Amino acid sequence: MAKKGDKTRTDIVDCAKDLFYTQGYERTSFTDIVNATGVYRGNIYHYFKSKEEILEAVIDQRLAEFRIVLKQWDVRHSTPRARLMAFVQMIASKRKDLTRYGCPIGSLNTELAKDQHDLQQSSKALFDLFRDWLTAQFIALGYAAEAESLALHLLGRAQGIAVIAHVYGDAALLQGEVSRLEAWIEESIVQSGLS
Template sequence: MTASTRTLIVEKADTLFYEGGFEATSFADIAAVVGISRGNFYHHFKSKDDILDAVITRRIARTRDMLDAWQDQGDDPRQRILSFIRMLIANRAKIMAFGCPVGTLCSELAKLDHAAQGRAVDILGLFRDWLAGQFRELGAGARAEPLALHLLSWSQGVAVMASAYRDEAFIHSEVAGIENWLANLPELSPVP
């Protein structure tokens, strides 16, 4: 298989897993979207778990790239945190339709007691660690990780509720609330 065919399979599987769920997506579904026969598909991926592993690897790489881009956007950790928060607005249509791609995958794999659930949670860990780093730069010290987890869980809750209610105004209201919370956090000032 060429690298581009493999990439296409993983991209399409990623979309199908997000929009329809890992368990509900079959080899035939992925093969049909990619435009290859099931036999050809099995030649390249022996199991759906192999595809899931490739999808998680792709999501980890894309998350790292996004976090690196946010990190490079400037010296102000509050502004970088706002990039994370505003992701809810930037992706609101997909979030309202399907939820958060990371949160939904982690939840589904946990329900299935799937061996890959820990790797999927690693994506949330990337966000947690990056946010904790931003809070440390703001002078949060030992509070950095709890603040990061609070913000991460708040954003996941917004994604769940936005998907349940399909209410764009709710997303905007919650993002404004998170921005206000961040602006008014006591005892945070940038570390010199």
Template sequence: MGASDTRRHIVEAADRLFYENGFEATSFADIAGDVGLSRGNFYYHFKTKDEILDAVIARRVSATRAMLESWEEAMPSPSERIRSFANVLVANRTKIMAHGCPVGTLCNELAKLDHAARGDAAFLFSLFRDWLARQFCALGREADADALALHILMRSQGVAALSTAFRDEDFIRREVADMENWLQAQCLPASPSDSRKPA
């Protein structure tokens, strides 16, 4: 395995362990053991856990951008794109019920630690916020696009938090369906597939 592949495996393992166990609770030894590296080989790639955290956040930013771009390409309707965002809760329900939202949990932990990377982690929420606001603009809601984006982002985070507390899959499905109904009420005619009357 080449150095770049080894580094990628380290970051993938760290990403999963930070999500499942928390950043602070995950040690170098945990990550090295998961990847099957000696401590010496591990330190060749990363000298500190903060370096790994930076790489994990960069990986998540890249994956988030790729996901949002794929929705743009696959779905001509902005309302369909927003539904895809809401339905991530259903698609990832097992992990969310076990560990919460990967973005929210990392941001919360780094904020409690007053960690220098807390702003970098919060940038993931900014990606979603800006993207959602653009979708609401495309629906003809330019004046309140950011407020609507924050509303659905807040709603999804609340659902994720309560899903972890209650471990109730039906709750997730009900809340996502309610978010879709709310979205339909916000739609203005912007395209043939978004031709519903405003609420």
């Protein structure tokens, strides 16, 4: 099923995803992508008509990957409590990359949202994905109208942890903040009366 061109295309997206994350979108040049992939310059333009289009493909891939992760959590964990904890545990498990390069979603959005960048609309979808999933968990906890606000609070807490851990390159700091976040979730569950 997988054609030849598909592999090249996938290689480009994989490499670009990594470079955009570790260096930032703006700082990553076309030449960087050429060198990292080994794909010839003109050839990349055969698959994507611009650097922006590569970024869109990268965002689409991240969206697809995260949708799979969320689906796995839904299958693996039956309670909203366990699902929220899975979200927080992801932060802990990714602590190495988070401290070195920041959050792949947050740092990209922060870069693109400057001065109404067009592409930010696409990258915002990554936040929407988690916001909606988290909202569903809080609704399951009985929060109803408050649910989205709690979801955004949790997302924000996660972002804050990533920013500070990134700036200070401190994984232990991240771990400590993750513990606080777990405690907050426990409190929220107690308050919901669904403990």
